[in-house]
Amino acid sequence: xxRSSGSTIGxxxxxxxxxxxxHEWILTLCLIMAISAVLSPLLLLFGLKFGIIxxxxxxxxxxxxxxxxxxxxxKSFAPEWFEEMEQREDVAFIVPMTRQISATVKANVKGKTxxxxxxxxxxRPGDPLLLENGAAVPEPGxxxxxxxxxxxxxxxxxxxxxxxxxxxxxxxxxxxxxxxxVAGILSLRASELKSVYVQLDILEAIEQYKDGQAVPExxxxxxxxxxxxxxxxxxxxMRAPLSKVEEYSxxxxxxxxxxxxxxxxxxKARAGFTxxxxxxxxxxxTQTKPAGEESIRNVENRLRGENAVIFPWIAPIGAELTxxxxxxxxxxxxxxxxxxxxxxHAVGLSPAPDWKGADASDGMPLAVMLPxxxxxxxxxVFIRVAxxxxxxxxxxxxxxxxxxxxxxxxxxxxxxxxxxFGTRNIRYDETIGEFVLFRKGYAGFRLYARSIxxxxxxxRFFDAQALPVHTEINEIRKVIELDRGMTLIFWLLALVGIxxxxxxxxxxxxxxVERKKREMSVLRLIGLSGPKLFRFPIYQGMLIGxxxxxxxxxxxxxxxxxxxxxxxxxxxxxLGFPMEAGVNFCRLPLLHMSIALMGTIAxxxxxxxxxxxxxxRIEPAEALRDE
Amino acid sequence: MAVENAFSLRNVVKxxxxxxxxxELIVEEFEIGAGEFxxxxxxxGCGKSTLLDMxxxxxxxxxxxxxxxxxxxxNIEYEIMGRSEPRLADIRKKHxxxxxxxxxLLPFLTVRENIFLPCAVNGMAGMxxxxxxxxxxxxxxxxxxxxPQYLSGGQRQRAAIAxxxxxxxxxxxxxxxxxxxxxxxxxxxxxxxxxxxxxxxVTVLMVTHDLQxxxxxxxxxxxxxxxxxxxQFTRSVCFEKRGGGEE
Numbered sequence: 001x002x003r004s005s006g007s008t009i010g011x012x013x014x015x016x017x018x019x020x021x022x023h024e025w026i027l028t029l030c031l032i033m034a035i036s037a038v039l040s041p042l043l044l045l046f047g048l049k050f051g052i053i054x055x056x057x058x059x060x061x062x063x064x065x066x067x068x069x070x071x072x073x074x075k076s077f078a079p080e081w082f083e084e085m086e087q088r089e090d091v092a093f094i095v096p097m098t099r100q101i102s103a104t105v106k107a108n109v110k111g112k113t114x115x116x117x118x119x120x121x122x123x124r125p126g127d128p129l130l131l132e133n134g135a136a137v138p139e140p141g142x143x144x145x146x147x148x149x150x151x152x153x154x155x156x157x158x159x160x161x162x163x164x165x166x167x168x169x170x171x172x173x174x175x176x177x178x179x180x181x182v183a184g185i186l187s188l189r190a191s192e193l194k195s196v197y198v199q200l201d202i203l204e205a206i207e208q209y210k211d212g213q214a215v216p217e218x219x220x221x222x223x224x225x226x227x228x229x230x231x232x233x234x235x236x237x238m239r240a241p242l243s244k245v246e247e248y249s250x251x252x253x254x255x256x257x258x259x260x261x262x263x264x265x266x267x268k269a270r271a272g273f274t275x276x277x278x279x280x281x282x283x284x285x286t287q288t289k290p291a292g293e294e295s296i297r298n299v300e301n302r303l304r305g306e307n308a309v310i311f312p313w314i315a316p317i318g319a320e321l322t323x324x325x326x327x328x329x330x331x332x333x334x335x336x337x338x339x340x341x342x343x344x345h346a347v348g349l350s351p352a353p354d355w356k357g358a359d360a361s362d363g364m365p366l367a368v369m370l371p372x373x374x375x376x377x378x379x380x381v382f383i384r385v386a387x388x389x390x391x392x393x394x395x396x397x398x399x400x401x402x403x404x405x406x407x408x409x410x411x412x413x414x415x416x417x418x419x420x421f422g423t424r425n426i427r428y429d430e431t432i433g434e435f436v437l438f439r440k441g442y443a444g445f446r447l448y449a450r451s452i453x454x455x456x457x458x459x460r461f462f463d464a465q466a467l468p469v470h471t472e473i474n475e476i477r478k479v480i481e482l483d484r485g486m487t488l489i490f491w492l493l494a495l496v497g498i499x500x501x502x503x504x505x506x507x508x509x510x511x512x513v514e515r516k517k518r519e520m521s522v523l524r525l526i527g528l529s530g531p532k533l534f535r536f537p538i539y540q541g542m543l544i545g546x547x548x549x550x551x552x553x554x555x556x557x558x559x560x561x562x563x564x565x566x567x568x569x570x571x572x573x574x575l576g577f578p579m580e581a582g583v584n585f586c587r588l589p590l591l592h593m594s595i596a597l598m599g600t601i602a603x604x605x606x607x608x609x610x611x612x613x614x615x616x617r618i619e620p621a622e623a624l625r626d627e
Numbered sequence: 628m629a630v631e632n633a634f635s636l637r638n639v640v641k642x643x644x645x646x647x648x649x650x651e652l653i654v655e656e657f658e659i660g661a662g663e664f665x666x667x668x669x670x671x672g673c674g675k676s677t678l679l680d681m682x683x684x685x686x687x688x689x690x691x692x693x694x695x696x697x698x699x700x701x702n703i704e705y706e707i708m709g710r711s712e713p714r715l716a717d718i719r720k721k722h723x724x725x726x727x728x729x730x731x732l733l734p735f736l737t738v739r740e741n742i743f744l745p746c747a748v749n750g751m752a753g754m755x756x757x758x759x760x761x762x763x764x765x766x767x768x769x770x771x772x773x774x775p776q777y778l779s780g781g782q783r784q785r786a787a788i789a790x791x792x793x794x795x796x797x798x799x800x801x802x803x804x805x806x807x808x809x810x811x812x813x814x815x816x817x818x819x820x821x822x823x824x825x826x827x828x829v830t831v832l833m834v835t836h837d838l839q840x841x842x843x844x845x846x847x848x849x850x851x852x853x854x855x856x857x858x859q860f861t862r863s864v865c866f867e868k869r870g871g872g873e874e
Contacts, residue, residue, distance in 0.1 A: 012747055016735075023735030023774075522731045525685060527720020527748050529713040620719070621685035 009532050016523070017539040020516070028544065031508045035548025038504055039600065040555040042497035046596065047560050047586035049490050052571075055585075057486070060479045061452050064128040065189070065472060067092065069447040069458055072468040074099065076441035078388075085447065090454035095124050095200060096442035102207035107163040107196065109155050110179065116152045118163075119193060121446070122200040128448050130197060135184025142183035144197040150185040152194055157182050163196070165206040165220075176209045176220035178202070204439065227426045227435035229416020230292055231336075233285030234299060235262075235271050235311040237347050241280040242306075249302050255295025256284045271313055272335050272407030276348025283313070290419060309342045309349075312412045314419045319408075320384045321370070322393070323377060330374045332408040334383070336415025337369075351403045355411050369399040369409040383410075387421045394428035394435070452476045498603065505545065505607035509537050513611040520615055521622040530616035537611035545604025549597050560586035633798055633830035634659045634682060637693035641677055641686070647859055652677050652851075654865045659847060661699030661797070664821055664831045666845035667865075668838050673851040674863040675834045676802065682832055683723060683800045684715045698722055698797050699830065720748055724791030724829075726801035726820075730783035732775035738786050739771040745794040754793060761789045765819060781812040788820050792827065799824060801833040805840065813840060 021028040060066070077096065085094050097103070108115035123130055123144070125137050135144045143163075145155060155161060164177040180198065205215040214222035233256065242250075247259050262281045264274045275281060284299065296312055303310070316333040323329060337353055344352035353369040368383060370376070376398050384393045396410075403409060410418070417435050420426060425440045449455045455471050462469045513520065523533055563586040571585070588596070636657035643650045652674040659665045669675045680686035681694075684707065688694060694707040696718070705718055724745065725731065732741045742762065746754045762768040765785040770778055778786065784804055791799050804820070805813030821844055824831045835841055841848065848868040855861050 009748070016733075019740075020735040518731075519733050519735075522727070522733060524716065525683070525719060525725050525731075526745055527716050529716035531713065619685065620716075621680040621683075 009528065010535060013528065013532060013535045014539050017536050018543065020519075020536075021540055021543055027512075028547070031512075031544045032547040032551050034504050034508060035501060035544060035604075036551035036555065038497055038500040039548055039552035040559075042494060042501070043552050043556040043588065043596065044559055044563075044586060045490065045493055045497065046592065047556060047588050048563075050589065050592060051560075051564075051587040052567075052585040053486060053490065057483050061483060062128075062132070063189075063452075063479075064132055064448055066452045066476050066479060067128070067448045067450075067455060068472070069449060069455065069462070070470045071444050071462075072470055074443045075467065076443065077445060078441045081441070082445070085445075090450050090458055091447060092450045093126050093128055093446075093448040095122050095127065095446050097122055097444040097446060098203050098207040099443040102210045103203060105163040105165050105196070105206060107153065107161050109153050110160040110162050112154065114153075115164075116149070116194060118149055119195040120163075120203050120206060121195050121197050122203045123197040124200060127197075129190050129446075130184070130186065133187045133190035135186050135190075135197075138180075138183045138198060140199060140201075141180060142198075143180040144184040144186060145182055146186050146191045146193060146195045146197075147188045148192060149194040149196055150182070155182050155185075157184060161196075165209050167210045167212060169212065176206075176215065176218060178218055224429075224432065224434075225437040227417045227420055227424070227437055228292065229312070229413050230290035230314075230420045230423070231296065231312040231416050232290055232315050232419065233283055233313045234291075234296065235267065235313050236282040236284060236299075236303065237275045237279040237309040237311070238282070238303075239279065239307055242282070246302075247282070250282075250284055250299055254284075254298040254302070255286065255291040256299070257287045259284050268405065271311065271337070272316075272403065272405040272409065273311075273337055274348070274350050275309075279347055285313070290423075293416075309347045311338075311342070312336060312416060314415045316407060317385060317415070317418050317422075319418075321368075321374070321376070321396075321408075322382045322384050324380050324382070326382075326384075326393075328384075329376060329381065330370075332368075332370065332374070332383075333406065334368070334385075334410050334415060334418060335407050336412035337409040338412040351401060351405075351409070353399055353401055353409050355399070364413045365397075365411055366394060366414065367397045367399055367411065369401055369403055371406055371408055372402040372404060385418055385421055387425070390425060392418070392421050392426055392428065392435075452479060501548075501600075502603055502607045505541055505604055506610050508544070509541050509608045509611040510614060512540065513537050513614050517618055517622065520618045521620055524618065524620035530618075533615050533618075534612045537608045537615055538605050541604040541608025541611070542601050545600045546597070548604075549600040553593070556588070560584075560588075631661045631697055631699050632658045632695075633661045633663070633697055633699060634832075635693055635695045635697070636691065639681065639688045639691040639694055641674075641681060642689045643677070649860045650674070650677075651860070651862045652865065653862065654678065657849065657865060657867075659830060659832065661697070661830050662825070662828045663846040664824065664844065665833070665847040665849065666841035667832065667834045667849045668836065668841065668868070669851045670836060670853075672861075673853050674865065675836075675851065678849075678865055679800060679802055679832070679834045683725065684719050696722070696798070699828070701797070720745070722796050722798055724794070724796040724799040726784070726787045726791045726799065726804045728803045729780070729807050730775065730787035732783060732786055732790070734775055736774075737771065738767065738773055738775060738778065741775065741786060742771075742790045742793050745790060745796075749794050751794055757795065758789065758793050761792055761823070762786075764823060765789050780807045781816065784808060784816055785819070788816070788823070792823060792829065795827065796829065798830045798832070801831065803835055804833065805835070805837070813837075817841070817844060 082094055082096055085091050103120045104117055105120050106115045106117055123137055127137050130137055130144055138144050143161065153161065159182045160179050161182060162177055162179055164175040166173060166175050205218055209215050209220045209222060212222050213225055214220060251257055251259050260283050262270060262283050264277055267281050268274050270283060300310060314336055316335050319332050319334050321329040321332055338355065339349065339352050342349065351369065355365040355367055380395055381398065382393050383396050384391055417426065425438050426435050427438055429436045449458050455476055456473060459469055459471050459473065520533060564584050567585050634657060636654050639654040641652045667675045667678060677686065681688055691708050695704055696707060697704045736744065742758055762771065765788060767782055767785045767789065770782055775783055775786065805816050808816065817840055833841065849865055850868045852864045852866065853861065
């Protein structure tokens with residue numbers, strides 16, 4: 001033993017403990033084997049825990065079937081609602097769904113006979129049901145089939161299928177067809193239904209077609225859903241007042257609910273215009289939902305022969321007058337006022353906009369009569385109205401006439417359409433020069449919670465919104481219980497293993513110290529104090545522990561390879577699809593191995609403490625007296 | 628010039644009790660000069676090992692008026708009473724070499740490693756020449772790479788002597804160093820031991836039951852007067868044996 005000036009007593013004690021282990025190598029090997037006999041199964045247990053058990057746990061807890069939430073009732077869900085839901089931490093995926101009744105197609109493999117009826121289900125990138133069940137999300141022009149759908153069609157990945165959406169127009173059947181390439185076939189785990197997964201726009205097109213509308217993108221003919229006017233009430237100007245009975249008849253089953261008389265000042269305040277003071281003016285209005293053209297016709301019919309002049313009325317709508325670049329020229333409030341067929345001079349209407357010179361579309365000029373004081377550039381201008389969900393912008397021509405009121409007037413029908421914009425989505429179609437309706441919302445959704453633990457909180461969230469949903473909460477409870485049970489069993493086994501290792505180490509090292517009592521006392525006599533020799537069994541424990549761990553690692557490596565190669569075919573068969581290449585049944589990541597090594601060394605050192613305490617009680621005199 | 632005392636003990640008492648039997652060792656006056664070769668002789672159970680334990684700082688006396696160790700030539704004096712075990716361990720490490728009955732060599736080290744162990748523990752480098760000279764004198768230079776188990780009894784004792792002297796301690800304690808060897812070998816070992824320690828100026832305290840071995844060799848001899856007071860109590864008094872004194 002040589003000690004350079006740099007080496008410490010601790011270093012000497014370490015070398016002594018190492019040399020002692022080397023000297024008694026057979027006994028050391030036995031101790032290492034004893035430790036490894038306990039550690040190896042423990043490492044395999046950990047390997048299985050981080051391999052197949054973790055995989056199975058994730059497989060169960062992340063199974064999209066358990067994470068799916070579906071609404072039980074149809075409701076209109078706006079696109080903004082979906083955007084909000086996507087932002088939630090507990091939502092992994094959501095895609096809108098159309099009405100169930102509109103989501104079926106007949107399909108067959110191109111070139112093969114025999115077609116089948118399928119549910120069409122929307123998907124989009126990130127769909128866990130597809131991604132975790134062996135299929136990619138379909139690109140445009142592609143679809144993914146469920147296992148049973150593929151079986152029914154005799155379709156394979158890469159085949160082209162022809163799908164047709166049917167509708168009855170009058171007494172005639174019409175079909176809109178499209179071709180899609182089969183991009184993937186889902187495992188049975190995903191669904192036991194015959195379904196085809198397509199991008200949302202395809203499903204929207206099918207629904208649109210089934211509703212009788214045209215889908216130009218797919219070359220499917222049909223109607224265009226034109227916007228229609230809605231009104232908040234009517235202004236009626238009459239030469240003679242109505243009797244109470246006549247008044248009653250105007251709101252009895254006409255679509256209006258109230259009637260009131262207005263003087264000219266009130267009329268100006270309400271509608272922005274006035275009539276001759278000789279006229280009696282009534283305001284007929286609704287209290288809940290707005291009235292349509294049918295209601296106006298009802299009133300016209302009841303006032304036939306009374307020389308009444310009827311002005312459909314809407315509450316003022318805030319809008320912006322913009323230039324072609326979208327820059328605001330002025331903020332305006334719009335109301336409707338038309339003069340056609342109303343004998344404006346006879347009733348003393350003021351102002352009396354003349355829409356004849358304005359551009360007309362479908363008999364409705366897109367023009368505005370602005371209040372005085374608004375400067376308009378000599379270029380094309382637009383009106384922009386903000387709805388609940390989007391903006392409606394359309395070109396207008398400016399009447400040379402101006403009004404002294406603060407209100408800007410547009411033709412009554414245009415005003416009625418702008419009123420409709422408050423409840424429906426409308427866009428101005430420049431190609432046909434008309435206002436057309438487009439989708440306001442979606443009837444349902446497919447939602448996947450981030451994990452099964454998020455399902456119940458989401459269910460409560462939807463309940464609070466009076467939206468009953470279907471969840472697999474009972475199945476989830478079973479999975480959670482199973483997971484808890486497996487974790488408990490694992491830790492119990494691990495605890496027994498660790499206790500065994502500790503007991504084995506304590507017994508071995510204590511016995512070793514007892515056998516080496518004489519050597520210890522000689523070392524103490526030579527001048528190594530008790531606290532310094534305390535380290536001797538600690539170092540030995542750590543060395544034996546490390547040796548035991550390394551031996552266990554060799555055994556683990558051999559057995560884990562055997563497990564990984566032997567059991568994979570059985571599990572693949574059980575799952576119905578091959579597990580991902582990276583999944584190992586028994587594996588210990590490097591980090592976990594390092595933690596296990598550190599843990600073994602720490603536990604060995606702790607176990608050696610008992611032996612070390614014994615060392616401190618060995619007297620140096622025992623070296624002399626034992627002779 | 629007067630010789631310095633390496634050990635000075637006055638009225639040192641050690642009381643022990645084991646299995647209901649009490650033993651009391653009394654050392655009234657005990658002095659060993661620096662560089663002297665002292666022998667402690669006596670029959671089994673007289674207390675010579677207990678005395679050696681105390682002198683070797685491996686056992687604390689029950690009480691003492693004086694118990695000092697003086698390191699010759701270094702002007703260091705240690706009062707032993709009341710010192711803690713780590714401090715005693717430090718004195719043992721630096722200043723005392725031990726030769727045990729059967730060598731006391733560590734079986735897991737080679738002879739060389741055993742001999743160098745005190746040097747290593749004391750952080751002493753450059754002791755190779757000294758140790759080489761020692762092992763040559765003790766005729767074990769060819770045994771250095773071996774483990775102690777492959778050495779004869781005599782070789783083991785010589786290796787133990789080399790270890791005790793390797794770090795040049797001023798004091799060496801030897802406990803029956805020749806008990807396990809035959810008479811001629813024992814005499815050779817003792818002669819070698821004495822000549823070596825004399826040359827190095829080491830104070831030696833040797834316990835033996837063999838008076839013949841040390842008679843004429845030891846500078847001083849101590850022995851014991853054992854008084855069995857009762858079945859349960861024995862008192863032993865250590866005294867210096869001068870000119871044919873009886874034990």
